[in-house]
Amino acid sequence: MTQDTTQRAAALLKEHRESIDRLDAILVYTLGERFKHTQAVGKLKAEHDLPPSDPAREATQIARLEDLAVKADLDPEFAKAFLAFIIREVIHHHEKFKT
Numbered sequence: 001m002t003q004d005t006t007q008r009a010a011a012l013l014k015e016h017r018e019s020i021d022r023l024d025a026i027l028v029y030t031l032g033e034r035f036k037h038t039q040a041v042g043k044l045k046a047e048h049d050l051p052p053s054d055p056a057r058e059a060t061q062i063a064r065l066e067d068l069a070v071k072a073d074l075d076p077e078f079a080k081a082f083l084a085f086i087i088r089e090v091i092h093h094h095e096k097f098k099t
Contacts, residue, residue: 052094
C-alpha cells in the first residue's frame with residue numbers, strides 16, 4: 001500500500017467515523033424524544049387504570065419495524081430485538097407510574 005493510498009484510506013475512515021458520531025447523536029436524541037412520549041403515555045395509562053403493556057400494539061409495532069428494517073437493509077431480527085428492548089424499558093417505566 002502506498003502512502004497516498006493509506007492517506008486516502010485514513011481520510012475515508014475519518015469521514016465514516018464522523019458520520020457514525022452524528023448518527024449516534026441522532027439516535028440518542030431520537031430515543032430521548034421517544035421516551036418523553038412513552039412517559040406521557042405511561043402517565044395517561046396510570047391515571048386511567050390501563051395496563052402498562054398493550055400486546056396487540058406491541059405485535060403491530062414489531063411487524064411494522066420488521067418491514068421498515070427490510071426496506072432499510074437492516075437485519076429484521078436485530079430490529080426486532082432492539083424494539084423488544086425498548087418496549088421492555090417502556091413497560092418498566094409504565095409500571096413505576098402504577099405505584
